[in-house]
């Protein structure tokens with residue numbers, strides 16, 4: 384079974400793109416399933432279930448969604464294998480722009496929305512920087528010039544990635560995406576494998592549920608802002 | 618390694634010579650001191666509470682080096698040249714083979730695509746966009762410079778060979794026209810942009826009836842103005858040698874000038890349209906029926922006459938619009954074209970009095 388990780392900011396079009404891919408896989412009688420990782424709530428699982436494919440929903444709740452992802456991906460992978468899937472698509476939402484669910488030797492896709500602003504590629508961090516394929520959605524709505532600038536801004540962050548435009552509404556470009564993924568030779572398993580990018584240090588008192596503000600409540604791994612004399616306006 | 622030469626120099630020097638490296642490194646470590654050397658910067662990462670704290674200095678340098686060389690490759694890619702676009706027959710919606718051996722198109726050519734809604738015009742444009750190789754519903758194949766999968770190798774920025782223009786497109790950035798064009802021009806830093814930007818504005822203004830300036834915000838341009846700017850920008854700044862236009866009929870621009878502009882830059886223009894004037898501006902017309910290319914019509918002598926009449930009527934219409942806008946009467950139908958500017962000026966004077 385091949386796992387493919389999809390990451391991207393909220394509403395960037397991940398579910399739309401994945402559903403267009405599923406249609407293509409189903410047309411070719413490929414057994415496909417979806418795992419959706421989210422924080423508190425998601426309707427995406429129902430949306431995918433309507434397509435009559437196996438779907439799993441993982442909600443991280445009070446946990447950091449990225450840590451939740453790594454701690455569970457092995458079990459999810461085994462689930463997909465037991466079902467006899469050919470392809471398992473993983474959609475992650477609720478990422479913090481400092482993490483990426485991308486795993487070594489497993490195809491990694493970042494979905495990014497052309498309408499989200501021309502500088503967004505610079506702001507979303509590892510999920511773009513460590514992707515193999517960058518899918519740009521909603522480019523049907525903007526000028527060719529903005530597309531080209533956006534592609535360039537994606538390249539400044541990740542010059543080796545393949546850039547594809549997929550229209551999440553009409554599915555234009557989805558066939559090409561399926562083709563690129565098919566040509567990829569990456570299909571490792573997850574057990575014993577490694578993330579492409581380590582996750583931010585955590586484990587301070589606030590990770591443990593502390594809500595009080597003030598130095599006396601702060602324990603563990605902390606980073607403090609440096610305020611210098613010149614910042615005092617004097 | 619590229620990084621070697623910067624190891625013992627201040628990082629700010631690296632940023633001067635490779636400006637994009639600043640954003641890249643800034644995503645990995647906090648750049649609070651650009652006077653320290655690159656070596657000092659990466660060695661320090663171990664001690665800070667940083668997402669990549671586990672990454673050792675050598676690995677970070679390797680990644681930086683890989684990034685710098687990838688950027689170098691990307692930026693030195695020349696503009697793509699397309700000499701031919703060839704279409705090989707596919708199948709219509711009922712699976713019947715299209716009746717042609719191959720259709721070949723060359724730079725400077727305009728190809729109209731006509732047919733009822735739902736017949737498959739956009740499908741054909743999409744086939745060209747993705748460089749179809751029998752894997753789309755139409756099963757067509759598209760060869761660029763006689764090569765299959767040419768387009769599919771071009772998945773990097775600056776290497777895309779197809780530009781698109783459609784009715785749904787808008788400018789969404791919050792920038793003035795001048796800043797916007799400068800931003801676009803920076804994708805090709807080596808080519809210089811000074812004159813180009815003034816030229817694009819001039820051309821865009823000649824396409825749309827109403828003038829705008831470099832200071833105007835792109836998002837606030839009228840439909841016609843933004844279409845005009847998109848076309849002028851596409852002709853002069855976009856690298857893509859193939860332009861796909863999907864139904865921009867009501868754009869309110871001078872259509873002949875717009876197409877002339879694109880073809881004078883040696884683009885190959887594919888144009889899905891319901892507008893006879895636009896269709897007749899093309900020497901070749903593909904008629905789509907039930908998903909397949911049903912006929913290829915070459916523009917006849919008679920049609921060239923029709924085109925002249927249509928263009929005359931079109932100018933009359935533009936003239937009436939200009940009159941109407943400034944409060945003129947529309948009852949006089951004996952409009953003669955060419956006098957539009959002087960007449961409008963006269964009308965303006967009258968209404969001002």
Ligand SMILES: Nc1nc2c(ncn2[C@@H]2O[C@H](COP(=O)(O)OP(=O)(O)O)[C@@H](O)[C@H]2O)c(=O)[nH]1
Pocket residue numbers: 391392393394395396397398399400476520521522523524549550551552
């Ligand atoms: N116009 C346009 N809208 C899109 C496109 N892709 C997605 N959308 C819309 O964007 C919204 C968010 O998409 P969704 O797939 O739910 O995003 P997710 O949160 O990343 O899964 C939905 O309303 C989609 O219909 C696209 O390519 N073009």
Ligand SMILES: Nc1ncnc2c1ncn2[C@@H]1O[C@H](COP(=O)(O)OP(=O)(O)O)[C@@H](O)[C@H]1O
Pocket residue numbers: 708709710732733734735736737738739740741754755756907908909
């Ligand atoms: N040769 C073909 N085989 C199968 N489906 C086709 C073919 N040509 C077009 N279609 C499908 O028909 C529908 C309408 O086509 P479209 O290109 O949107 O029409 P138009 O742009 O002319 O209105 C689309 O879903 C398209 O994928």
Ligand SMILES: [Mg+2]
Pocket residue numbers: 397398399427474476
């Ligand atoms: Mg979703």
Ligand SMILES: [Mg+2]
Pocket residue numbers: 738739740863
């Ligand atoms: Mg159409």
